[in-house]
Amino acid sequence: MKLSESEENYIKSIYNLQEKTEKVNTNSLANFLNTSPASITDMLKKLKIKKLLEYKKYYGFRLNEAGNNEALKIIRRHRLWEYFLVTKLGMEWEKVHDIAEELEHVSSPDLINKLDIYLGKPKIDPHGDPIPDEKGKIIELKQKALKNWPLKRNAIVSSVSNQTPEMMEMLNHYGIAIGSQIKILKAFEFDGSLQIKIARNPDCIISGQAAKNIFVYDN
Amino acid sequence: MKLSESEENYIKSIYNLQEKTEKVNTNSLANFLNTSPASITDMLKKLKIKKLLEYKKYYGFRLNEAGNNEALKIIRRHRLWEYFLVTKLGMEWEKVHDIAEELEHVSSPDLINKLDIYLGKPKIDPHGDPIPDEKGKIIELKQKALKNWPLKRNAIVSSVSNQTPEMMEMLNHYGIAIGSQIKILKAFEFDGSLQIKIARNPDCIISGQAAKNIFVYDN
DNA sequence: AAATAAATTTAGACAAATCTAAAAAATAAT
DNA sequence: ATTATTTTTTAGATTTGTCTAAATTTATTT
Numbered sequence: 001m002k003l004s005e006s007e008e009n010y011i012k013s014i015y016n017l018q019e020k021t022e023k024v025n026t027n028s029l030a031n032f033l034n035t036s037p038a039s040i041t042d043m044l045k046k047l048k049i050k051k052l053l054e055y056k057k058y059y060g061f062r063l064n065e066a067g068n069n070e071a072l073k074i075i076r077r078h079r080l081w082e083y084f085l086v087t088k089l090g091m092e093w094e095k096v097h098d099i100a101e102e103l104e105h106v107s108s109p110d111l112i113n114k115l116d117i118y119l120g121k122p123k124i125d126p127h128g129d130p131i132p133d134e135k136g137k138i139i140e141l142k143q144k145a146l147k148n149w150p151l152k153r154n155a156i157v158s159s160v161s162n163q164t165p166e167m168m169e170m171l172n173h174y175g176i177a178i179g180s181q182i183k184i185l186k187a188f189e190f191d192g193s194l195q196i197k198i199a200r201n202p203d204c205i206i207s208g209q210a211a212k213n214i215f216v217y218d219n
Numbered sequence: 220m221k222l223s224e225s226e227e228n229y230i231k232s233i234y235n236l237q238e239k240t241e242k243v244n245t246n247s248l249a250n251f252l253n254t255s256p257a258s259i260t261d262m263l264k265k266l267k268i269k270k271l272l273e274y275k276k277y278y279g280f281r282l283n284e285a286g287n288n289e290a291l292k293i294i295r296r297h298r299l300w301e302y303f304l305v306t307k308l309g310m311e312w313e314k315v316h317d318i319a320e321e322l323e324h325v326s327s328p329d330l331i332n333k334l335d336i337y338l339g340k341p342k343i344d345p346h347g348d349p350i351p352d353e354k355g356k357i358i359e360l361k362q363k364a365l366k367n368w369p370l371k372r373n374a375i376v377s378s379v380s381n382q383t384p385e386m387m388e389m390l391n392h393y394g395i396a397i398g399s400q401i402k403i404l405k406a407f408e409f410d411g412s413l414q415i416k417i418a419r420n421p422d423c424i425i426s427g428q429a430a431k432n433i434f435v436y437d438n
Numbered sequence: 439a440a441a442t443a444a445a446t447t448t449a450g451a452c453a454a455a456t457c458t459a460a461a462a463a464a465t466a467a468t
Numbered sequence: 469a470t471t472a473t474t475t476t477t478t479a480g481a482t483t484t485g486t487c488t489a490a491a492t493t494t495a496t497t498t
Binding site: 257265 | 485486487494
């Protein structure tokens with residue numbers, strides 16, 4: 001299926017939001033993409049016509065199987081390019097996202113498969129996210145960044161990727177350590193910050209930055 | 220200067236056509252880009268407003284210095300990606316053009332400079348065309364593909380890149396050999412074929428395909 | 439040099455992707 | 469169970485890049 005750059009961006013974003021919630025709603029997608037809710041509705045109609053979306057007016061939407069497959073192709077391209085930028089060009093993993101965002105729209109399957117082979121068919125990208133293979137299959141990670149964890153689901157802290165003294169100090173302060181029980185109570189879309197509950201301590205708020213660096217797995 | 224993908228395509232095409240003729244005209248650019256002449260006029264107005272073009276209504280146009288610099292940046296990206304596709308991903312040089320055409324619009328200077336370093340700052344792309352450096356400078360090649368040679372300018376055949384028996388047979392037939400005097404009398408934009416004069420032989424027509432593989436230099 | 443042909447530009451229309459403001463529907467609150 | 473609030477959709481406008489058809493300008497013929 002031939003998709004415009006814009007359609008691809010919507011599909012990818014819906015896919016990403018679906019990781020956290022069953023059904024996606026207009027406002028959260030508008031917020032995520034920095035567009036108006038009206039634009040979202042417009043695009044939803046198009047994607048529904050293209051049969052990539054389950055969408056009932058006023059009641060939210062989600063990708064159907066075809067939509068999911070398209071999303072996985074886009075994500076595969078994105079993550080392979082990120083891997084390339086970090087491992088071959090020596091860019092820092094915090095800085096490659098925007099460039100991969102552009103490269104991902106170049107959609108020649110031959111290019112992507114050759115790139116995949118050249119990179120040694122990596123399974124995980126520099127941010128710790130899995131890279132779909134040519135069939136769209138992704139390895140199941142027990143471990144995920146806390147920022148990608150669903151709301152209100154218990155987890156155990158498995159690792160911390162940015163082990164600076166400042167980071168460790170903060171974790172200490174909140175009583176977060178490897179093995180801690182953790183649960184997200186609320187996610188603020190505005191800045192990615194999270195209200196969390198650690199073991200039996202009182203609730204606390206951590207930044208989106210911190211939430212990218214704390215990894216957890218199922219309880 | 221921030222340019223749209225479309226603007227970039229026009230600028231690059233004008234640059235390429237300028238290699239062969241002093242002033243470019245509406246119809247030849249329309250033909251080159253497979254659009255209508257009316258679309259060309261529309262875009263010329265925009266590029267003139269952006270001060271990238273010298274353009275006098277009805278009398279043709281050409282890039283000014285700013286336009287040339289933009290063109291060189293786009294061409295640098297295009298040729299570096301072609302080099303990457305051939306030398307790193309193992310694609311064939313006849314097949315990389317379309318993909319490079321898409322990749323060239325990703326315009327992060329940091330990306331391109333890191334790619335350049337990674338590739339070893341190549342000076343010539345897989346088609347034998349020079350790659351502009353970060354300042355837009357290109358090495359002066361005495362040797363150029365015949366297809367890029369200006370009309371009615373004497374040249375000497377310096378080499379032939381596709382030395383298949385079929386190719387050699389044809390060259391033989393026309394009396395084309397290394398060292399032959401050669402001159403283009405007319406170029407057919409439709410298929411890239413050329414009417415040429417070799418030494419004192421009668422005129423003949425060669426295909427665009429052949430014209431890509433015959434290299435010449437100044438007399 | 440007047441008529442014809444070719445090239446170029448203008449006028450007006452259209453699709454894609456976006457917006458703002460207003461209307462409609464669903465949810466929450468009293 | 470009404471009312472108020474929030475969310476979502478519609479209506480109508482805008483920008484970019486494109487088109488066709490008609491008008492204009494330049495070039496070519498006779």
